[in-house]
Amino acid sequence: TIEKVHAREILDSRGNPTVEVDVYTGHGFGRASVPSGASTGSNEALELRDKDDRYNGKGVLDAVENVNSTFAKELLGMDVRNQREIDELMIALDGTDNKMTFGANAILGVSMAVAKAAADSLGMQLYRYLGGTNAFALPVPTMNVLNGGKHAGNELSIQEFMIQPKGAETYSNALRMGAETYHALGKILEDKYGGSATNVGYEGGYAPNISMTADALDALVSAIDEAGYTESEITIGLDAAASEFFENGKYSIDGNMLTPAELVDYYLELVDTYPILSIEDPFHEESFEDFAALTSEAWDTIIVGDDLFVTNVNRLAKGIEMDAANALLLKINQIGTISESLDAANLAMRNGYSVVVSHRSAETEDAMIADISVALGADLIKTGAPARSERTAKYNQLLRIEEDLGDAARYVQL
Numbered sequence: 001t002i003e004k005v006h007a008r009e010i011l012d013s014r015g016n017p018t019v020e021v022d023v024y025t026g027h028g029f030g031r032a033s034v035p036s037g038a039s040t041g042s043n044e045a046l047e048l049r050d051k052d053d054r055y056n057g058k059g060v061l062d063a064v065e066n067v068n069s070t071f072a073k074e075l076l077g078m079d080v081r082n083q084r085e086i087d088e089l090m091i092a093l094d095g096t097d098n099k100m101t102f103g104a105n106a107i108l109g110v111s112m113a114v115a116k117a118a119a120d121s122l123g124m125q126l127y128r129y130l131g132g133t134n135a136f137a138l139p140v141p142t143m144n145v146l147n148g149g150k151h152a153g154n155e156l157s158i159q160e161f162m163i164q165p166k167g168a169e170t171y172s173n174a175l176r177m178g179a180e181t182y183h184a185l186g187k188i189l190e191d192k193y194g195g196s197a198t199n200v201g202y203e204g205g206y207a208p209n210i211s212m213t214a215d216a217l218d219a220l221v222s223a224i225d226e227a228g229y230t231e232s233e234i235t236i237g238l239d240a241a242a243s244e245f246f247e248n249g250k251y252s253i254d255g256n257m258l259t260p261a262e263l264v265d266y267y268l269e270l271v272d273t274y275p276i277l278s279i280e281d282p283f284h285e286e287s288f289e290d291f292a293a294l295t296s297e298a299w300d301t302i303i304v305g306d307d308l309f310v311t312n313v314n315r316l317a318k319g320i321e322m323d324a325a326n327a328l329l330l331k332i333n334q335i336g337t338i339s340e341s342l343d344a345a346n347l348a349m350r351n352g353y354s355v356v357v358s359h360r361s362a363e364t365e366d367a368m369i370a371d372i373s374v375a376l377g378a379d380l381i382k383t384g385a386p387a388r389s390e391r392t393a394k395y396n397q398l399l400r401i402e403e404d405l406g407d408a409a410r411y412v413q414l
């Protein structure tokens, strides 16, 4: 049973405050901290900020207080294993659709820490507690090695250029392939654009001062080759985060203003030219129809909905109905509880969608999403470059899970 719940304000990887929660039971302990986005979807659950004179208004003392005064009392004595009951209680107490009363950051911090305390109380690994006996598959890491959009100071419209070592035999091999390619890319960028080209963006990817999508993709292709891998062993994933370059019905990219139909053709051309396996948020977050147009034409490409679905079962159900995509990006802080996140993943998988478990551009040392990805048997995990500790915390946790699984470990085959 839950004996104590305590929240505090800590810093995230962007140097902004975030919520950390400790949950104590008679036999266990769980500590969790909450991430934060920069290119957030408009339909995400509300991240409560103090909006006062501390930390440029970004303090989270109100959210912390909501945990310490309300949830700490309400959860006292509850069975920590009753994740869904606890999550539903917090949702009911909040009483709003987007968790604006207490803040999704307050609610998620508790929800995560409860799951960790439950696993600890039972003496189980978190991935095993959440996933049961079916948790044995390690996801393909999709590593963001070149940053643009809102995550970097350059002029690239597309936010994330990722590498996916899907041809590896094991997860640990995949991680090595990714890190080697990351370093090859750094060398290529430095030779071509000078030393400042290897400065990094929010997610640890390089942020060279380039503006053309093709230049970024050419550099990735060269890096894969330079590192000694083929284009079938390491593929490329893009996160366009297209809401961020959508202006008056058109998309500003590579110096052009493209209509949605022209942008469909633009992506089809990219997919033909480069070894691209996945494209996330190719259109504005309300453009279900344009998503569907691309999904039907790019038949062997993984089309991922992030800001489109915001890990929300209602928006995902609409997308499934419309064949808007074929993969769900799962961000636990978009919806605000572990139970609702698992519901979204299950709805996706039941309908043949892939699940891509994802970090945010501001992260902490918390590695829980690594355990969630294995618990779900997700196809992919997206957690930044294979560099910077808030990113490698997740990749390294997957190494530990692989070790724990031993001979039972499988690397997802895409």
Ligand code: PGA
Binding pocket: 036, 037, 038, 039, 040, 041, 239, 241, 306, 358, 359, 360, 361, 362
């Ligand atoms: P964000 O970016 O965390 O800044 O929203 C990540 C993404 O768009 O996938």
Ligand code: ZN
Binding pocket: 239, 241, 280, 281, 306, 307
């Ligand atoms: Zn995204």
